[in-house]
Amino acid sequence: MSPPGQPSPTAASVDRERLQRLLGGADIAWLVDRLVARAERGRALGGTVTLATPTVAQRAAVERLLGRRPTKGESLSVPVPDVARVLLDAGVAPDLMTALSALRGPLRDLAGERVATQRAWERADAVLDQLAEAVPGLVAWREQVRARGLLRRISAGPDVALELAEETRRCVLALPAADEPRSVFAARVLGDGHGLDDDKPLATLVHGAAQVLGDLPPGEGVEWRRSVWESVGVLTGDLSAPVLTLGLRASGDSLSARLLAASAEAGEPVHLSLRQLTRHPPGLRGLAGQRVFVCENPAVVAVAAERLGPRCAPLVCGGGHLSGAARKLLRILAEAGAVLRYHGDFDWAGLTIAGTVVDRYGALPWRLDAAHYLTAVRAGAGSPLQSRAADSPWEPALAEAMGEHRVRIEEEHVLDDLLGDLLVG
Numbered sequence: 001m002s003p004p005g006q007p008s009p010t011a012a013s014v015d016r017e018r019l020q021r022l023l024g025g026a027d028i029a030w031l032v033d034r035l036v037a038r039a040e041r042g043r044a045l046g047g048t049v050t051l052a053t054p055t056v057a058q059r060a061a062v063e064r065l066l067g068r069r070p071t072k073g074e075s076l077s078v079p080v081p082d083v084a085r086v087l088l089d090a091g092v093a094p095d096l097m098t099a100l101s102a103l104r105g106p107l108r109d110l111a112g113e114r115v116a117t118q119r120a121w122e123r124a125d126a127v128l129d130q131l132a133e134a135v136p137g138l139v140a141w142r143e144q145v146r147a148r149g150l151l152r153r154i155s156a157g158p159d160v161a162l163e164l165a166e167e168t169r170r171c172v173l174a175l176p177a178a179d180e181p182r183s184v185f186a187a188r189v190l191g192d193g194h195g196l197d198d199d200k201p202l203a204t205l206v207h208g209a210a211q212v213l214g215d216l217p218p219g220e221g222v223e224w225r226r227s228v229w230e231s232v233g234v235l236t237g238d239l240s241a242p243v244l245t246l247g248l249r250a251s252g253d254s255l256s257a258r259l260l261a262a263s264a265e266a267g268e269p270v271h272l273s274l275r276q277l278t279r280h281p282p283g284l285r286g287l288a289g290q291r292v293f294v295c296e297n298p299a300v301v302a303v304a305a306e307r308l309g310p311r312c313a314p315l316v317c318g319g320g321h322l323s324g325a326a327r328k329l330l331r332i333l334a335e336a337g338a339v340l341r342y343h344g345d346f347d348w349a350g351l352t353i354a355g356t357v358v359d360r361y362g363a364l365p366w367r368l369d370a371a372h373y374l375t376a377v378r379a380g381a382g383s384p385l386q387s388r389a390a391d392s393p394w395e396p397a398l399a400e401a402m403g404e405h406r407v408r409i410e411e412e413h414v415l416d417d418l419l420g421d422l423l424v425g
Helices: 016-023 026-040 056-066 080-089 096-104 110-134 139-148 158-173 182-190 201-213 222-231 255-266 274-279 298-307 324-336 348-361 370-378 396-405 411-422
Strands: 048-051 076-079 243-246 270-272 291-295 315-317 339-342
Touching (some): 016 080, 026 080, 080 096, 110 139, 110 158, 201 222, 255 274, 274 324, 339 348, 370 396, 370 411
Parallel strands (some): 291 315
16 A cells, blocks of 8 residues: 555565664564554654653664664654655665565555445445335334444444345345245245344344334234244244134045044134145135135134034134234135135224235225224224224225224124124025
8 A cells, every 4th residue: 555645665676684674673663563553544654653661672773773862751752754764865665655565564545444344334224225215114124223233233344234235135025925934935035045044134134124014013022023024924933823713614635624624514613733734735625716704813713613613604713913824824715716804803903914814815804894893983892092003905994984083993892793794504
């Protein structure tokens, strides 16, 4: 490195042996250290360098270099131009910068490095900025990442940060996934099945974006993390959070088909795990064109089993934010051609869940409209509606009515109406 106005060092212009004798000793190293530090910071090599408490040997080394006794006093001061003049007059080096480079190797441009590093961080930040602009709802997530300094905290440097930002962009743009295991999603999007494991920095960024995209409130713990991943179609376990069903008749001889058939015959609810649905999928083609009701709360299934038993229409319980098993079963039903009808709580979380089921699985609302909401409100049912508002894209008037009346109507409040629809035969 040669600062502006300084000659470039050349090996041929330096008498290295004499330079080593003048400035290469241990007792003069402090002076070389100070000069190198100045040069690397981009400061001019002038003025004076002072050592507060020099040893006798250090004073003697300066005396040999300059050919005269240094200034007296407790400290030791060395005029930098005098050092450069000694080297030039002795034919050791044409200038001080050349001499320092010959002694210590190429000097660093610390100011230039800082600029380059800052620009590298800015490139990483720009990727997340562009992602937030491209995906609705992620602006708040982006600001949170920036405010916490999260990208810098989980990155070993700007190059790693840029790679993380690019991988985050690829993952987020691939969401929602098609209800696939996290390792499969990671292998497909990143080429690394372990790229989104919980101990990976990338998982921290993508999980935060998934929480916003899935419209889940803040939380903690294993189950909450699972719910966040599954809200965007990424499944994290095949034995957690099974799906509850009643009256769902299947064909075939698979394990899940036999469980469903036996339970429907007896009028008893049955839980199916994601593992069972994936490894032993039930035959549900016989439900093509038939209605399959989907509710939010297990209480609906419990009461339906008690009152209707075998006379209950096919019923699936999503259990709130859909688990991996619930997503898998709804996808199987949708692909089989079943007509899904969805009902949930009349609250903001309920609208969000309903929106997912309607949008992702082609479900139709089941008594989930403004008219039925207002009927329940006028009957005096419900409790105060709190939390942040949500939309009802299938019928905007529903969200407007809920915003106006601020009453929460749970499925338990309208059970009789739901059971009337579920009764068959």
